[in-house]
Amino acid sequence: MPGGVNSPVRAYQAVGGSPPVIAFGRGARVTDVDGNEYIDYVLSWGPLILGHAHPSVVQVLQRAAERGTSFGAPTELEAELARMVIGAVPSIEMVRFVNSGTEATMSALRLARGYTGRDRILKFEGGYHGHADGLLARAGSGVATLGLPDSPGVPKAFAEQTLLAPYNDLAAVRRVFEQHPDEIACIIVEPVAANMGVVPPADGFLAGLREVTQEHGALLIFDEVVTGFRLAAGGAQALYGVEPDLTCLGKVIGGGLPVGAYGGRTEIMQRMAPTGDIYQAGTLSGNPMAMAAGIVTLSILGVTPKAAAEQDAARRDAGPSNEAPTNEGCYRALDELTSQLTDQLLVLARRAEVDVQINRAGSMFTLFFTDAPVTDYASAKRADTERYARFHRAMLDRGIYLPPSQFEACMLSLVHMEADVEETLKAAGEALQEVRT
Numbered sequence: 001m002p003g004g005v006n007s008p009v010r011a012y013q014a015v016g017g018s019p020p021v022i023a024f025g026r027g028a029r030v031t032d033v034d035g036n037e038y039i040d041y042v043l044s045w046g047p048l049i050l051g052h053a054h055p056s057v058v059q060v061l062q063r064a065a066e067r068g069t070s071f072g073a074p075t076e077l078e079a080e081l082a083r084m085v086i087g088a089v090p091s092i093e094m095v096r097f098v099n100s101g102t103e104a105t106m107s108a109l110r111l112a113r114g115y116t117g118r119d120r121i122l123k124f125e126g127g128y129h130g131h132a133d134g135l136l137a138r139a140g141s142g143v144a145t146l147g148l149p150d151s152p153g154v155p156k157a158f159a160e161q162t163l164l165a166p167y168n169d170l171a172a173v174r175r176v177f178e179q180h181p182d183e184i185a186c187i188i189v190e191p192v193a194a195n196m197g198v199v200p201p202a203d204g205f206l207a208g209l210r211e212v213t214q215e216h217g218a219l220l221i222f223d224e225v226v227t228g229f230r231l232a233a234g235g236a237q238a239l240y241g242v243e244p245d246l247t248c249l250g251k252v253i254g255g256g257l258p259v260g261a262y263g264g265r266t267e268i269m270q271r272m273a274p275t276g277d278i279y280q281a282g283t284l285s286g287n288p289m290a291m292a293a294g295i296v297t298l299s300i301l302g303v304t305p306k307a308a309a310e311q312d313a314a315r316r317d318a319g320p321s322n323e324a325p326t327n328e329g330c331y332r333a334l335d336e337l338t339s340q341l342t343d344q345l346l347v348l349a350r351r352a353e354v355d356v357q358i359n360r361a362g363s364m365f366t367l368f369f370t371d372a373p374v375t376d377y378a379s380a381k382r383a384d385t386e387r388y389a390r391f392h393r394a395m396l397d398r399g400i401y402l403p404p405s406q407f408e409a410c411m412l413s414l415v416h417m418e419a420d421v422e423e424t425l426k427a428a429g430e431a432l433q434e435v436r437t
């Protein structure tokens, strides 16, 4: 396997050394093949909001496996998860399941292009939307970690269709639209950026994107692959009160199995085959294993198919609403524990006289080694990656498993406990002292 991994961010190229080989995970912890145990803040890069091997997830997977792992035909499970997603995410009236976040964004872009009859798309520097051609321009995440420019292998003609603007820069977005009138099919954006490290949207940024796209007849796509059901049951769109035309989901909705989804207004979604003329398909799409894991995960987050169905009916009667049926309690608990961790990390960094900025949104955060606020890709890139590498190693040595890149998000799960946070803070206090110079 190139670099010994099946996804580049897993290699330790940016932080040095080689990655632990994981034997198993339980709750908030993973254990490697040498028997070392770590508190896990990667959580498979986002999906595991219930932690590893949650008993309910394991149980439904066993049951689902016994009934057959794939049929390539309609099942009740996919309908149930669809009802949950539609009920919970404000802007989704119709949804299609795919097998990864990459497939979701790729398909949503095709739909936006087919629907508007335009070819160009606008994405943000440092925004990651999977590895589809045309989405790799300044793609943050692994591309930034490895210092790769834009990937070879993407035809120039495709790359040219991708326009770029700095995140949180509405004026730049307006300029791009003025330079390319009637050419832009859509804006695709992470409503809270998580792949250049966590960067929340500035006040009015998302609402501004909604406005510009409407003015110019373009669609607004929220890539909520990481934020969906992590920040709130309705995703970032519920939190910030801005409704996109299309939403991409993944990660949490598969409960740790390969999954993705895209959805939006019925009028747009019906352009997909077989009701419409835009093609997209998948042998294993909506497979019972992923659907079962997704259903039980969303259930534990408070999204019930019943509540979702009621919500859906109520919405049809009452028009649009931002109220999603959520278990407020779990998101509040995640928020509180995470802020407890980040508040204390700041105190420890100050004590060690190390310049840091901590950006947090709900249960995800990034500790940037820099003295200036991080609001976009350019400011993220000013962080001291060499210091991050040493910090990462110092934490790993103390049993804390952080993402092996300055430009990724740390995540907490519902099974991270205060004791885990305390253990993490103890390690961080020592690690920060170690990276002072």
Ligand SMILES: *Cc1c(COP(=O)(O)O)cnc(C)c1O
Residues within 6 Å of the ligand: 099, 100, 101, 102, 103, 105, 128, 129, 130, 131, 190, 194, 195, 223, 224, 225, 226, 250, 251, 259, 260
């Ligand atoms: C992880 C991620 C993707 C890609 O999802 P895969 O399942 O890895 O293909 C797309 N967009 C965002 C915002 C992500 O965080």
